[in-house]
Amino acid sequence: MKDIWADVNYGYKKKITLENAKVDGDEVDFPVFVGVTDANLADEANGGHVKSASGYDIVFYNSAEDTLLKHEIELYTNTNGKLCFWVKIPSISSTPPSTYIYAYYGKVGVVADPSSTDTWNADYISVYHFVDNTDSTSNAKTLTENNGISYANSELGRGADLNGTDDCFSRASGSGWFTTEDDITVISYVDTPKSVSESKKIFKQANTYASTIIFPISHPPDELNAYVRRSANTIYPGTGNDELDGNYHLFAFRSVRNDKVYLHKDDDAAVTANELDNVAFSLGATDRNFVGCDSIGGQTWEGIMDEVQLIGADVGANWITTSYNSMSDPGNFLTWGAEESQSTDVDVSAGIKVWDGTADIELVKDNTSPVKVFDGTDVIGVKLVATDDGDASAIRIRLDGSTTKAFKKKT
Numbered sequence: 318m319k320d321i322w323a324d325v326n327y328g329y330k331k332k333i334t335l336e337n338a339k340v341d342g343d344e345v346d347f348p349v350f351v352g353v354t355d356a357n358l359a360d361e362a363n364g365g366h367v368k369s370a371s372g373y374d375i376v377f378y379n380s381a382e383d384t385l386l387k388h389e390i391e392l393y394t395n396t397n398g399k400l401c402f403w404v405k406i407p408s409i410s411s412t413p414p415s416t417y418i419y420a421y422y423g424k425v426g427v428v429a430d431p432s433s434t435d436t437w438n439a440d441y442i443s444v445y446h447f448v449d450n451t452d453s454t455s456n457a458k459t460l461t462e463n464n465g466i467s468y469a470n471s472e473l474g475r476g477a478d479l480n481g482t483d484d485c486f487s488r489a490s491g492s493g494w495f496t497t498e499d500d501i502t503v504i505s506y507v508d509t510p511k512s513v514s515e516s517k518k519i520f521k522q523a524n525t526y527a528s529t530i531i532f533p534i535s536h537p538p539d540e541l542n543a544y545v546r547r548s549a550n551t552i553y554p555g556t557g558n559d560e561l562d563g564n565y566h567l568f569a570f571r572s573v574r575n576d577k578v579y580l581h582k583d584d585d586a587a588v589t590a591n592e593l594d595n596v597a598f599s600l601g602a603t604d605r606n607f608v609g610c611d612s613i614g615g616q617t618w619e620g621i622m623d624e625v626q627l628i629g630a631d632v633g634a635n636w637i638t639t640s641y642n643s644m645s646d647p648g649n650f651l652t653w654g655a656e657e658s659q660s661t662d663v664d665v666s667a668g669i670k671v672w673d674g675t676a677d678i679e680l681v682k683d684n685t686s687p688v689k690v691f692d693g694t695d696v697i698g699v700k701l702v703a704t705d706d707g708d709a710s711a712i713r714i715r716l717d718g719s720t721t722k723a724f725k726k727k728t
Contacts, residue, residue, distance in 0.1 A: 321382045322382070322659065322689075322696075323378045323382040323383060323385070323419075323421065324421065324424070325659065325689065326424045326425070327374070327376075327421040327422060327423050327424045327659075328366060328422075328423030328424070328658060328659055328687070329357070329366045329421070329422050329423040329656055329657065329658050329659075330419050330420060330421045330422070330656075330657050331357070331419065331420045331653055331654050331655070331656055331657065332417055332418075332419055332653075332654035332657075333351070333377075333417060333418050333419065333420055333651050333652070333653055333654070334415050334416075334417045334651065334652040334654070335349065335406065335409055335415055335416040335417065335418070335650065335651060336415055336649065336650060336651070336652060337410055337411055337412055337413055337414070337415040337416070339639070339642040339643075339646075339649060339650045340409055340410060340411040340416075340639050340642075341411060341584075341634075341635040341636075341638035341639045341642070342411050342633070342635030342636070342639070343408070343409065343410055343411050343412075344406075344408075344409050344635070344636060344639065345407060345408050345409075346405055346406070346407060346438040347405070347406045347409045347636070347639065348403050348404070348405055348406075348436055348437060349403070349404050349405075349406050349409070349643050349650070349651075350401075350402075350403055350473065350643045350644050350647055350650075351377075351388075351400055351401075351402040351403065351404050351420075351647065351651065352400065352401050352402075352473065352474075352647035352648075353398075353399075353400050353647065353648070353651070353653060354394075354397055354398055354399040354400075355398045355400070355653065356397070356398050357398060357656050358372075358375065358398030358399075358400060358420075358422065359395060359396060359397055359398035360372075360395040360396075362395070363395060363396045363397070363398075365395075365398050366422060366423045366656070367395070367398070367422045367423060368422075368423055368424055368425050368426075368427065369427050369428070370395045371390075371393060371395070371430070372390055372393030372395065372400070373390075373427045373428065373429065373430055373431060374422055374423065374424040374425075374427040375390075375393070375400070375402070375420060375421070375422045376388070376420075376421050376422075376431060377404050377418055377419065377420055377421070378418065378419045378421060379407065379418055379419075380416070380417050380418060380419075382419055384407075386404055386405060386406070386407070386418060387404070387405040387433045387435045387436045388402055388403060388404040388405065388431065388432065388433065388436055389402065389403045389432040389433065389434075389436040389437075389453055390402055390430065390431075390432045391403060391446045391448060391473065391474045391475070392448065392474035392475055401473055401474030401475075403436050403453075404418070404436070405435070405436045405437070405438070406418065409639075411635075420653075434453065434454055434455040435455075436453070437453060437454045440628050440629055440630040440632070441454050441626065441627070441628055441629075442454065442456060442458070442494045442495070442499075442627045442628060442629050443456060443458045443494055443625075443626075443627045444624075444625075444626050444627070445460065445486075445608065445624070445625045445626075446473070446474065446475070446623075446624060447468065447471075447475060447476045447477040447622055447623065447624070447625075448468065448474065448475040449468070450462050450466070450486060458488065458492070458494065460486035460487070460488060460608060461486065461487050461488060461489070462484075462486060463483075463484060463485055463486065463487055463613045463614075464483045464484040464485070464613070464614065465484055466479075466484050466486070467480075467484075469621060471508070471621045471623045472506070472508075472565050472623055472644075472645075473506060473623045473624055473644060476508070476621040476622055476623040476624075477609065477621065477622045478620075478621050479609050479610075479617055479618040479619060479620065479621075479622055480617065480619065481510065481513070481517070481617050481618065481619025481620075482614075482617055483613075483614040483617060484609075484617060485607060485608065485609040485610030485613060485614075485617045485618070486607065486608040486609050486610075487606060487607050487608075487610075487613060488606040488607075489606075490602065490603055490604055490605065490606075491601065491602040491603070491604060492604070492606065493522045493600055493601075493604035493606040494522060494606070494627045494629075495522055495530065495600055495627070495629060496600060496601075496629070497600060497601075499629040499630075500571075500572065500573050500574055500629070500630050500631040501530065501570070501571065501572040501573075501628070501629070501631075502569065502570070502571045502626075502627075502628040502630060502631060502632045502637075503519070503520050503532050503569065503570040503571075503625070503626070503627055503628075504567065504569045504624070504625070504626040504628070504637065504640055505519050505520070505532075505567070505568050505569070505622070505624065505625045505626075506565065506566075506567050506623045506624040506625075506644050506645075507519065507565065507566065507568065507618065507620060507621065507622050507623055507624075508563075508564070508565050508620035508621040508622075508623065509534070509560060509561050509562060509563060509564060509565070509566055509620055510561055510563065510619040510620050511561055511562060511563040512536075512539070512561055513534070513536045513539070513561065513619060514536065515536055515616055516533050516534065516535040516536055516611070516616050517533060517534050517536070517616055517617070517618050517619060518531065518532070518533040518607065518609070518610050518611040518616045518617075518618065519532045519533060519534070519568065519608070519609070519618065519622075519625070520532040520570075520607070520608055520625065520627070521533075521605065521606070521607045521610075521611055522600060522604055522605070522606050522607075523604065523605045524600050524601060524603050524604050524605075525603055528546060528600050529544060529545070529546040530543075530544075530545055530572065530600075531543065531544040531545075531611070532568075532570045533611070533616070534560055534561065534568075535555070539559050539560060539561045540555045540556050540557055540558055540559065540560055541555065541556045541558070541560045541568055541580055541582055542554060542555035542556070542580070543555075543570050543572075543578055543580060543590075545572055545578050545590075552578055552590040553590075554578055554580060554588060554589070554590035555580075555588070556580055556582060556585075556588050557588075558582070560582060563620075565621075565623065565645070566582060566583055567581070567582070567583050567637075567640065567641040567644060567645065568580075568581070568582055569581040569637045569640075571587070571631050571632070571633075571637075572631075573631045577589045577590055578590040579634070581634070581637045581638075581641075583641050583645070584638045584641050584642065586634070587634050587637075608622075608625055609622050624644065659687060659689060659698075669682065669690055669697070669699055675711075678710050678711070678712070678724070678726050678727075679726065679727040680699045680700070680710065680724045680725065680726065680727060681699065681700040681724075681725045681726070681727050682697055682698065682699060682700070683698050683699060683700030683701070683725075684697060684698045685698060686698030686699055686700055686701055687716070688701060688714060688716075688724075699724055699725075700724070700725040701714075701716075701722040701723065701724065701725065702722065702723055702724075702725045703722070703723070704721055704722065704723045706723065706725065708725050708726050709723035709724070709725065709726070710723050710724040710725065710726045711723075712724050
């Protein structure tokens with residue numbers, strides 16, 4: 318079988334299987350968290366095969382290896398090959414066979430960050446990884462840091478380590494996220510405190526309480542709940558469960574116009590509130606906008622805020638559960654195959670010939686060569702020599718833009 322390489326300038330690749338048992342429903346344009354520590358993915362200075370110390374030469378292709386996938390680098394550690402990447406999967410299946418993609422790496426000269434805001438589809442309003450205060454989407458809704466924000470290592474790479482007292486993120490009035498026409502999804506992945514003395518907020522957008530979205534954990538009784546007010550219509554649903562255990566959890570909130578409010582903890586079934594009347598939000602110029610608190614210095618989250626995704630659509634319960642599986646246990650969500658190299662030894666008996674304009678020249682096979690040809694059965698290397706070698710062929714190639722080599726003729 319012919320060995321496929323989307324780009325022969327990459328020296329290595331690995332197949333990544335997205336286990337269908339961990340996908341709760343078929344989805345399109347789904348952002349998968351690719352978290353792994355792999356010695357092969359360290360840079361060359363640390364014994365791996367990645368060329369860029371920033372991980373810029375790590376890219377992803379679809380299963381056919383003919384389409385480059387959009388991705389974002391959240392964190393790359395060159396010393397041990399730790400990846401915290403997000404990859405947009407065009408189509409992901411919940412039924413056999415499992416979806417798979419390829420990671421390519423080992424390309425010389427990649428100096429630009431390949432991260433793309435297109436990793437997040439058009440429904441995403443803002444995505445915060447809390448490596449810093451920036452928004453990963455093209456909307457660029459950067460957060461304002463208040464009272465000094467500390468960042469720390471987290472389950473997904475880096476996170477904002479909020480002190481529970483006075484530090485948090487905000488945006489100015491009139492610069493909120495959601496509008497009157499939005500269905501709403503808020504997905505958060507956070508480290509929870511074991512106990513609190515007051516309500517702690519994950520997210521808030523409010524317009525003088527005429528229209529309000531608040532997504533907190535309250536105390537007492539330490540339960541996940543949401544406050545949603547649309548004009549005169551107010552609902553205040555809660556899970557009725559103790560949510561505070563000092564561990565990481567995915568908490569999600571969905572508000573669907575003219576329908577219900579849904580709350581999710583990890584992969585638990587949604588908790589629903591009463592149906593809402595046909596009343597739109599009135600969010601706008603006087604909005605009060607916060608992430609990690611209710612107000613500056615008020616009801617601040619206590620613990621690491623790892624991920625907050627704000628989506629102007631109802632993504633559905635299956636999307637929430639698949640997101641949880643992807644973030645909470647990437648080692649079981651993704652199965653990595655063995656490293657494949659373009660210099661893998663191949664034993665073939667057929668000779669390789671090229672036409673030099675005058676005659677067929679048979680070439681010497683050399684499985685360590687970075688130059689590959691297809692002999693009708695296998696992809697194999699051919700030996701390269703200096704152009705002034707006595708056995709050099711008339712065929713010349715330029716390897717890296719400056720170095721010219723010749724094929725070695727069979728003698």
